[in-house]
């Protein structure tokens with residue numbers, strides 16, 4: 001079963017990540033977003049010692065890799081180690097997207113959930129049925145870049161007066177045409193993804209050895225902007241990538257998920 005999972009999952013921008021991190025045998029590395037462990041296992045195969053986090057309790061450790069079930073920002077806030085390299089492959093995994101019951105996909109019916117960390121209570125249901133129209137419009141616009149965010153928020157609030165909106169397909173029913181942006185916005189809000197990224201960008205340089213490297217793969221412009229600005233403005237860091245690294249034609253053929261991936265790296269000065 002696990003073998004099949006590993007085979008079906010292809011780590012995004014793997015070669016470029018390994019190259020930018022300059023993996024060396026015996027070096028210590030932190031993988032904040034373990035997922036299926038694709039990047040972690042490749043680092044370990046090159047002789048690196050890997051400590052990893054994933055906030056999803058469904059992430060299963062691989063032999064030889066220390067996996068902690070935690071948000072990366074929470075872990076780093078309490079960590080005292082210094083790493084030669086740190087990697088973050090942000091967002092959801094294909095396992096989370098493909099598991100209909102998790103509620104991440106707008107094309108599969110499921111309870112409105114979208115929690116990466118299923119041990120927490122707060123879910124997309126609480127946002128859709130509890131937040132007021134202004135807050136909903138704000139996140140649809142800010143996190144989904146959805147220009148009809150206000151109208152969608154209004155429709156949600158009208159509809160839920162009668163009965164709660166409980167499932168993904170109930171939600172998509174009245175946002176036909178643009179569920180993707182609304183789902184992205186809800187997912188980011190449920191998991192406080194931008195807050196996690198901002199906290200990590202402050203903490204990661206403290207956990208790097210001098211000359212150590214930080215590599216971040218992001219999947220939408222909101223994340224990439226935060227990374228780009230931190231690498232430009234944080235005096236502790238020097239950017240190694242002027243422009244983000246993106247997937248080659250060859251990678252795109254085998255891994256469509258790589259289409260929106262942007263990799264940036266920096267080193268501790």
Ligand SMILES: C[S@@+](CC[C@H](N)C(=O)[O-])C[C@H]1O[C@@H](n2cnc3c(N)ncnc32)[C@H](O)[C@@H]1O
Nearest residue numbers: 011033035036037038039054055071072089196
């Ligand atoms: C894109 S996948 C990583 C895939 C992984 N690089 C691989 O090759 O298998 C992202 C993973 O990071 C986890 N994740 C996202 N944000 C996180 C956070 N703030 N703290 C810890 N884990 C997080 C998700 O649960 C998901 O499993």
